[in-house]
Amino acid sequence: xxxxxxxxxxxxxxxxxxxxxxxxxxxxxxxxxxxxxxxxxxxxxxxxxxxxxxxxxxxxxxxxxxxxxxxxxxxxxxxxxxxxxxxxxxxxxxxxxxxxxxxxxxxxxxxxxxxxxxxxxxxxxxxxxxxxxxxxxxxxxxxxxxxxxxxxxxxxxxxxxxxxxxxxxxxxxxxxxxxxxxxxxxxxxxxxxxxxxxxxxxxxxxxxxxxxxxxxxxxxxxxxxxxxxxxxxxxxxxxxxxxxxxxxxxxxxxxxxxxxxxxxxxxxxxxxxxxxxxxxxxxxxxxxxxxxxxxxxxxxxxxxxxxxxxxxxxxxxxxxxxxxxxxxxxxxxxxxxxxxxxxxxxxxxxxxxxxxxxxxxxxxxxxxxxxxxxxxxxxxxxxxxxxxxxxxxxxxxxxxxxxxxxxxxxxxxxxxxxxxxxxxxxxxxxxxxxxxxxxxxxxxxxxxxxxxxxxxxxxxxxxx
Numbered sequence: 400x401x402x403x404x405x406x407x408x409x410x411x412x413x414x415x416x417x418x419x420x421x422x423x424x425x426x427x428x429x430x431x432x433x434x435x436x437x438x439x440x441x442x443x444x445x446x447x448x449x450x451x452x453x454x455x456x457x458x459x460x461x462x463x464x465x466x467x468x469x470x471x472x473x474x475x476x477x478x479x480x481x482x483x484x485x486x487x488x489x490x491x492x493x494x495x496x497x498x499x500x501x502x503x504x505x506x507x508x509x510x511x512x513x514x515x516x517x518x519x520x521x522x523x524x525x526x527x528x529x530x531x532x533x534x535x536x537x538x539x540x541x542x543x544x545x546x547x548x549x550x551x552x553x554x555x556x557x558x559x560x561x562x563x564x565x566x567x568x569x570x571x572x573x574x575x576x577x578x579x580x581x582x583x584x585x586x587x588x589x590x591x592x593x594x595x596x597x598x599x600x601x602x603x604x605x606x607x608x609x610x611x612x613x614x615x616x617x618x619x620x621x622x623x624x625x626x627x628x629x630x631x632x633x634x635x636x637x638x639x640x641x642x643x644x645x646x647x648x649x650x651x652x653x654x655x656x657x658x659x660x661x662x663x664x665x666x667x668x669x670x671x672x673x674x675x676x677x678x679x680x681x682x683x684x685x686x687x688x689x690x691x692x693x694x695x696x697x698x699x700x701x702x703x704x705x706x707x708x709x710x711x712x713x714x715x716x717x718x719x720x721x722x723x724x725x726x727x728x729x730x731x732x733x734x735x736x737x738x739x740x741x742x743x744x745x746x747x748x749x750x751x752x753x754x755x756x757x758x759x760x761x762x763x764x765x766x767x768x769x770x771x772x773x774x775x776x777x778x779x780x781x782x783x784x785x786x787x788x789x790x791x792x793x794x795x796x797x798x799x800x801x802x803x804x805x806x807x808x809x810x811x812x813x814x815x816x817x818x819x820x821x822x823x824x825x826x827x828x829x830x831x832x833x834x835x836x837x838x839x840x841x842x843x844x845x846x847x848x849x850x851x852x853x854x855x856x857x858x859x860x861x862x863x
Contacts, residue, residue, distance in 0.1 A: 401530050403509075405431040407732055408523065408534035410515045410677070412503050413441020414718050415709030416540030418725030420508050426733040430508045431532060433515035433525060439503055440496040442542050442710070443718045449495055450566045452750055453488045455586055458593040459752050469789050479594040485569040517682035520702055536704050536732040539684075539692060540725065541677060543670040543710035552639035552646075553578075553666060559639060559646075560665045562587060571595045574661035576648045578636065580607035582749050584667035585619060588628060589751050598628045599659050601650055603668075605633040608749055611810070612762070615755050618793055618812045622753065631657070639664055672711045689713065696739035698728040706732070715745065746824045748817035753779075753793045756820035759808025759827050762798055772807060773860055774798035775853035779813045782852075784844040790814035797823065797833065797853040804832040804861045809850075819847055833857045 407423045409416045412434035423430050438445055458479075467474035503510055513525040515532065523532045545561045553559055560575075565587050573596065577588040580602025592598040600607075600623070606616035607623075607630070623630050635651040645662035672690045679686065683702040685693045691714070692707035694700055700707050706728035709721035723740045730737035749755040765772050776796035779785040793813030799806050809823035826836060837858045841851040 401528075403431070403530060403532050405429045405509070405532065405534040407431075407536045407538065407729065408515075408532050409433070409538045409540055410523070411441070411540035411542055411709070411711075412436075412439055412499075412510070413540060413542055413709065413721070414443055415721030415725040416441070416538065417499065417502060418722040419538045419540065419706070419708060419729040420725075421502075422726045422729035423732065424507045426729065426735065428729075428733065431511065431534070432503065432508050433511045433513055433523070433532075434503070435512065435514035435526075438496060439500040441499070444492065444495045444499055446563050446566060448718060450488050450492050451562070451583075451586060451590075453491050454484065454566065455590050455750050455752075457484055457487070458590045462593050462752065466789070479571065481571055481594070482569050484594075485567070488566070514676055516676055516678040517684075518678070519681055520683050521704065536706065537682075538698075538725070538728050538732075539677065539700075539705065539707040539711055540709050540721070541673040541711050543716065544673045545666065546669045546671040547666065548636075548668055550636050550638065552641075553636075557639065557641075560663055562665070562667060565591065565665060572663050573597065574645070575599070575663040575665055576601060576646065576659060576661045577665045577667055578648070579667035579669065580604060580609070580632065581667065581669060582608065584665075585623075585749060585751050587665065587667060589623065589626070592623075592626055592628050597661070599648075599661060600628055600630045601634055601636065601648065601659075602630070602632045603634055603636065607632065608751075608755060610747070611749070611755055611757060612796075614794070614796075615757075615810065615812045618753070619749075619751055619755065622751070622792055629659075670710065670716065672713070674711060687713075697731040697737060698724050699731070715742070715747070717745075717747065720745070741828075744824070744827050746820060748820065750817065753790070753813045754816035755810075755812050756816040757808065757810045758820050758824035759806070761808060765798065765807055770807070771801040772798045773801045773857055775856035775860075777849055777852040777856075779849065782846075782849045784846050784848065785814055787844070788814060788846075790846075795819070795849050795853060797850070797857060799833045799857055799861075801861075804834055804857070806831050806833055806836065813846075813849075815846060819850070822847060822850060834861060 406428035408431045420430050464477035513527045515523040518524050577600040588600045637649040640647045646664045647660050649658045684700045698706040708724035710716045743760050746758045779793045780791035796810045811819050837854050841848040
């Protein structure tokens with residue numbers, strides 16, 4: 400078999416893999432990349448963030464148009480044109496995908512369009528050509544795949560949809576049962592409801608978007624029900640069976656058995672690290688009980704010459720985290736100016752409407768660490784700009800260290816929360832005191848001005 404050698408070899412050309420590749424190349428390393436996807440670009444560009452947010456934004460505009468009377472507007476009718484929407488999404492995504500393909504094929508790296516698997520601790524084999532690749536360092540950035548829990552009838556062969564199917568729709572599904580209550584489930588459930596589908600959502604846990612606060616979860620659940628989504632929480636899924644006009648989903652709630660029917664079923668029960676094809680045992684790489692590859696803070700696995708980044712490593716399946724991890728891994732291999740990702744500064748956003756966003760250390764984690772905190776919040780329904788925008792759901796909340804006043808975290812559930820949270824996110828690495836933030840010129844009337852109210856409350860408490 401032919402054998403090629405590189406300084407750094409990367410498995411996966413998505414956001415994390417590309418970040419590692421460009422960083423390593425800039426540092427003077429010879430870089431190879433194996434990507435076996437039908438298209439180049441990675442999950443975010445092709446089947447994740449960008450296509451979903453393109454569709455979600457269109458549905459948000461549609462929802463606003465349908466509520467024209469609230470704004471004193473006479474809009475006789477507003478409805479989705481799914482074929483046009485689908486075409487626009489394809490055009491938008493093609494632009495991003497073409498750009499990423501150009502980056503991967505611009506000559507800086509040697510690109511192999513093949514699946515790679517380890518055959519020993521310093522060698523991978525490419526499945527189609529049989530080429531062996533040796534490298535000083537490897538970066539695993541293979542991403543994730545849809546998770547299929549062991550539930551009767553829950554399988555692709557039974558016609559159960561994944562998010563991929565929803566993102567490729569060019570018609571409005573008559574009705575659909577959405578399984579799950581995480582980020583993808585909630586974003587797509589609201590999208591489908593707003594374009595005209597009858598949506599039933601079944602969440603196994605007590606709360607939707609359970610990674611966020613209970614208050615955030617309750618706000619989104621109330622919005623969903625107000626918009627007409629039938630939402631069940633705290634359930635146990637029992638089976639998915641064929642019915643006369645689609646599917647019957649059987650589940651347990653409060654000790655009783657329930658069943659609902661719809662034309663389609665969407666499996667949005669999460670994703671699993673894509674490691675099955677990698678033959679990790681041959682490389683001496685261990686995985687965690689979750690299936691994620693175990694790494695240290697510099698993204699090194701149990702084999703110190705192999706790194707893992709992005710969804711395959713966790714702990715957060717977020718694009719900017721994957722990029723930061725890729726840069727950390729490459730810089731560590733280069734032995735230059737490497738910094739571990741600081742998850743105490745983490746920013747997370749859910750693109751429901753209202754959006755949900757958080758930055759910093761969650762309140763619950765602060766308490767577990769024994770940090771004494773003070774907090775304050777303010778509702779959107781008592782804020783000038785949000786009232787005139789008819790954006791009254793939600794709140795902002797800020798918490799700080801009681802002893803010093805240093806900002807520790809913030810949460811926003813409301814209109815454009817994903818944009819608003821960056822005000823607090825930018826203040827976190829600066830170790831800003833909430834009393835300093837009060838001095839900001841908060842312009843009136845703006846959505847951002849809402850932060851000034853909880854900040855003033857905290858400053859008053861600290862100044863006591």
